[in-house]
Amino acid sequence: MYFYKDSFVEKTDRMISPDDRGYYFGDGIYEVFRIYHGKVYEQEAHLVRLVRSAKDVRIELPYSLEQIREIITTLVKKSRISEGTLYMQITRGEAPRAHSFPQNGKPVMTAYCTDVPRPTDAMDNGIRAISQDDIRWLRCDLKTLNLLPNVLSKQAAVDHGVQEVVLHRGGIVTECSASNLMMVKNQILHTHPANHLILHGITRMVVLRLAHALKLEVREEPFTLEDLYQADEAFITGTTVEITPLVEIDNKPIGSGIPGTITKQLQQQFERTFSK
Structure with missing residues (x-):
């Protein structure tokens, strides 16, 4: 089930204009x-970020926040999704191709739900990564559709x-291709x-x-790739990855090469925020 252009429709009935x-x-x-x-988890925080983006x-939301909340509620109900994600995008709308904004453009919203299981294996065992230069634009705090570098x-x-x-960027770690990053x-x-x-995840x-509730000291400060190599623990965070341990980078183990104690504590606390 999709929401597209003011209506709830089946996927096969959704027609995106090539002029969008x-x-x-x-x-x-x-x-x-x-x-x-x-x-829907942390719905209001997501909506705050949507409004900011x-x-x-400079895209005008096609609906009020109250209407968007109603669309979300109806879509989840119609889709009968228990564990999954809801994807929502808003474009500037259909117009002849020109770089400047169309004078009478009408923004278009699309939304749909998908079954997505929790990444339990990755959360239990951790993942590996490589490092790369961050070649993205300088407004990574905005959640836009321009994701080719990612x-x-x-x-x-x-x-x-x-x-x-x-x-x-120049050895200063920012985040990951599709997640935020923390180290201990x-x-x-x-x-x-x-x-x-970075994206404000x-x-x-x-x-x-x-972390603050656990009385952990938190430092929101730049750190280097070399600092990450020498970390005791590291993990990524995100809507679909939750808290997933990072146990190796560039063929170097992080800490003991297994998920760390603080990472596990945060995982346990995080799961309590949505458990029945």
Whole structure:
């Protein structure tokens, strides 16, 4: 079941115009919501970020927030999804191809739900990564459709037989191709500050909240790739990956090469935030 152009339709009935600016310019924004036990997780935080992205790229939301909430509720109910994700994107709409904004453009929203199981194996055993230069634009805090650099990085991970790519700018670690990154050194949690160089992840936000509740010292400061090599623990965070340990980077084990104690504590606390 899809929501598209004011209606709930089957996937086969959805027709995207080749004149949609999201198609030929990537001129749009998106959000991915997690569904646990049939309920949307941290919905309001996602909507706050959606509004911010729309404002900064100057796309007017096609519906009020109350209407968007109703669309989300109806879509989850109609899709009968218990564990999965809800994808939502808003483009600037259909218009003849020209770089400047169309004068009478009408933004178009698409949303749908998908069954996505929790990544329990990766969370139990950890994942491996390689590092790469961060070649993305300088507004990574906006959740836009322009994801080709992320796609190329993720494919590089696949090509190297690992699961993620750790991105860095001049040796300063930012985040990963599709997730935020945190590391632990001497019982201190480190992560890049939430500025324009990383996405302000919703799961990242929850994890920092949990870390403070556990009385962990948190430092939102830049750290280097060399610091990451020497970390005691590391993990990625994201809507679909939750808290997944990073146990190896560039063929070097992180810490003992297995998921660490603090990572496991945060995983346990995170699961309590959505358990029945």
